[in-house]
Amino acid sequence: MDAKKYVIRQISIFSENRPGRLAAIAHALGEEKINILAFSIAEANGFGVVRALVDHPEKAHDKLQSLGFNIAFTEVIAVKMKDQPGGLYEVAKILGDAGINIEYSYAYSGKDGAVLILRVDQIEDAIIRILDSGATLLERSVFH
Amino acid sequence: MVCWDPRIEEMPSEDLQRMQYKLLKTLVYRLYSFSPFYHDRMKEQNVHPDDIRQLSDVKKLPFMFKRDLRDNYPDKIFAAPKEELVRYHVSSGTTGKPTVVGYTQNDLNTWTTSLARALTSSGLGRGDVIQVSYGYGLFTGGLGLHYGAERIGATVLPTSVGNTERQIELMQDLGATAIACTPSYLLHIGEVAEKMGVNIKKDTELRTGILGAEPWTEGMRVRIENWLGIKAYDIYGTSELSGPMFTECTEQKGFHIWSDIALVEIIDPKTEEPLEAGEKGELTITILQKEALPMIRYRIGDITCMQTDTCACGRTHPRIQRIQGRVDDMLIIRGINVFPSQIEYGLMAIPEVGQHFQIVVDRKGALDDLLVRVELTRDSFSDKINDIMQVRKNVEHRLRSSLNVNVNVELVEPGSLPRFEGKSKKVIDKRSL
Numbered sequence: 001m002d003a004k005k006y007v008i009r010q011i012s013i014f015s016e017n018r019p020g021r022l023a024a025i026a027h028a029l030g031e032e033k034i035n036i037l038a039f040s041i042a043e044a045n046g047f048g049v050v051r052a053l054v055d056h057p058e059k060a061h062d063k064l065q066s067l068g069f070n071i072a073f074t075e076v077i078a079v080k081m082k083d084q085p086g087g088l089y090e091v092a093k094i095l096g097d098a099g100i101n102i103e104y105s106y107a108y109s110g111k112d113g114a115v116l117i118l119r120v121d122q123i124e125d126a127i128i129r130i131l132d133s134g135a136t137l138l139e140r141s142v143f144h
Numbered sequence: 145m146v147c148w149d150p151r152i153e154e155m156p157s158e159d160l161q162r163m164q165y166k167l168l169k170t171l172v173y174r175l176y177s178f179s180p181f182y183h184d185r186m187k188e189q190n191v192h193p194d195d196i197r198q199l200s201d202v203k204k205l206p207f208m209f210k211r212d213l214r215d216n217y218p219d220k221i222f223a224a225p226k227e228e229l230v231r232y233h234v235s236s237g238t239t240g241k242p243t244v245v246g247y248t249q250n251d252l253n254t255w256t257t258s259l260a261r262a263l264t265s266s267g268l269g270r271g272d273v274i275q276v277s278y279g280y281g282l283f284t285g286g287l288g289l290h291y292g293a294e295r296i297g298a299t300v301l302p303t304s305v306g307n308t309e310r311q312i313e314l315m316q317d318l319g320a321t322a323i324a325c326t327p328s329y330l331l332h333i334g335e336v337a338e339k340m341g342v343n344i345k346k347d348t349e350l351r352t353g354i355l356g357a358e359p360w361t362e363g364m365r366v367r368i369e370n371w372l373g374i375k376a377y378d379i380y381g382t383s384e385l386s387g388p389m390f391t392e393c394t395e396q397k398g399f400h401i402w403s404d405i406a407l408v409e410i411i412d413p414k415t416e417e418p419l420e421a422g423e424k425g426e427l428t429i430t431i432l433q434k435e436a437l438p439m440i441r442y443r444i445g446d447i448t449c450m451q452t453d454t455c456a457c458g459r460t461h462p463r464i465q466r467i468q469g470r471v472d473d474m475l476i477i478r479g480i481n482v483f484p485s486q487i488e489y490g491l492m493a494i495p496e497v498g499q500h501f502q503i504v505v506d507r508k509g510a511l512d513d514l515l516v517r518v519e520l521t522r523d524s525f526s527d528k529i530n531d532i533m534q535v536r537k538n539v540e541h542r543l544r545s546s547l548n549v550n551v552n553v554e555l556v557e558p559g560s561l562p563r564f565e566g567k568s569k570k571v572i573d574k575r576s577l
Contacts, residue, residue: 047554047556065522068557068558070520119527
């Protein structure tokens, strides 16, 4: 099995915690006609990390870097959930039973159902175990 | 090793001291007789030129401070007739009211000679193209380096400060081999070059930096040298002494202070007694050859130490070590003395943070609060909050243990701290606002 097709490139951006920083990032992506598919902000004391799945991660990376942003690629996976009560439980139980530890996670719900985006430490191992457990992973090609 | 004036530069120490004694004696007689300011000062101190019987008797003479220049603004201390003056410079006044310095033709010659020897000792000479990116004008840096560089037969590219992209284009097109500017401005030039897609290491002929006019550290030197592929030499001087006058030789072990031009003492700032070679104290300089604005035992407020052994380069003139801090720049945080250079020293040892930093001092309740803002470098950002928190903890820990005072650190985005073209202003002290 080719586990790599399930590995998705997330962009992570270091940002100071002050007004206007998110607007600056979003404006830059808008200018390049880059669409944001999923997105979260993690906050720590005085700074934050903006994480996003976009349709053109390389283009986003180059644009933001040229503007001086501190930006990195991170590999994540996306698990399909049922968009109904108990949907998250179903997936979370599979992950728990498979012994997969989540570093962080965020979710979105779209017209094709709900999706849980996960950052895990052993990504290929996690992909195999999630698929073995019967859950559905979205392929990279869904995003970019 | 190449010397500009080997006879003087390699003269045995005893001969140099004999020369210094003669020059000092002449200077003191002249000022006692012709300068009302120095005459009164010597009277107050109860010292007569006849009391100067050996070189060490210099310690009988009164000190002079920056405030003397301010109190006698603009030219009351001048000891040359007005028509003998050929130039004025005016200090930037970063630490108070500006001070005015006047020069006779001989003063300019002495200054230029000092720099000609210095630049030669830093490995420069005919065939070099020296980009002078110090400000030209009232500030002494631009014109001082300009004439010094011309004297040694180098080609001067007088770019002054500003218009950085054009500076980089000219550096490339005219093959500048050396640049003279503040270390802050060179960092700025390096960053702008990177943005333009110019790799200073590979795409330019630059191999020497003559950097000064603000305190900087050994750690910063290592960063600049590795990053830009140049040798970075410190340069020392202040407008009151004429301007930038002394640089490090290629050994990079302190500035040679030309003994026939300046007599250096390192004193204990509290007892005002001279210290031994190698002991850290306050630099006190007597300029032995100066006509318009003589300086006897001038206390600039710089803390350093002096080495008197012959340098590996063969020069016999004493060296003073890189300035560890100017008394005026010293911050007192909860009763503890902190020099911005100590903070720079700590930061430069941590690869995860950049070269730029800002110090913000404030008062929280009754206590002083020290905040250091520093940029997180690109390579060290990895998406993990914990990693970033760890970098901050490391920086805080390192600064706290070297300064003995609590420090808060804020990591900021690369490129977000102010860049400077001339002297940098790294400290914001909100307590005094």
